[in-house]
Amino acid sequence: MTRPRPRPATTTRPPGRTDPRRPSAAPRTPTRPLRTPPQPPPHPTELFTERLLLVLSGQKPVHWAARHIAHTAFDDLTRLAELTPFNVNNRRPTIHRIGHYEPRPGVYEVFARIGTGPALRALAFRLHLGDDQRWRCTAVEVGAPRP
Numbered sequence: 379m380t381r382p383r384p385r386p387a388t389t390t391r392p393p394g395r396t397d398p399r400r401p402s403a404a405p406r407t408p409t410r411p412l413r414t415p416p417q418p419p420p421h422p423t424e425l426f427t428e429r430l431l432l433v434l435s436g437q438k439p440v441h442w443a444a445r446h447i448a449h450t451a452f453d454d455l456t457r458l459a460e461l462t463p464f465n466v467n468n469r470r471p472t473i474h475r476i477g478h479y480e481p482r483p484g485v486y487e488v489f490a491r492i493g494t495g496p497a498l499r500a501l502a503f504r505l506h507l508g509d510d511q512r513w514r515c516t517a518v519e520v521g522a523p524r525p
Contacts, residue, residue, distance in 0.1 A: 435464040448514040
């Protein structure tokens with residue numbers, strides 16, 4: 379068994395270095411943490427589009443979104459989720475565009491273009507702002523695929 383040789387203690391600087399200070403002796407400049415500007419919260423239409431898409435593609439169960447669905451929309455969503463209209467060849471659907479119309483304050487009619495493989499499908503739903511200041515989906519429809 380061989381022992382490692384001790385390193386010779388040198389006080390010479392590397393060739394070409396003229397600065398007498400050691401690297402650890404250099405004064406450090408305080409660094410400020412990088413801050414990203416605060417992002418605005420997502421619009422309720424975007425949140426609900428993502429929620430409904432997760433349910434309608436079979437990635438989440440219907441009861442996962444139950445507290446955000448009101449009235450007969452839950453029955454419609456349950457019926458549509460059984461068909462998994464946005465699950466084509468086990469590909470994840472993508473949201474191409476979201477738009478909305480506000481017929482009166484506290485109500486949005488939302489439409490979204492969803493890509494499922496090579497085809498585009500439409501998703502439409504209605505949101506109502508309740509007395510408790512929570513958004514609830516009150517209607518859901520899925521359009522036929524367009525090649």
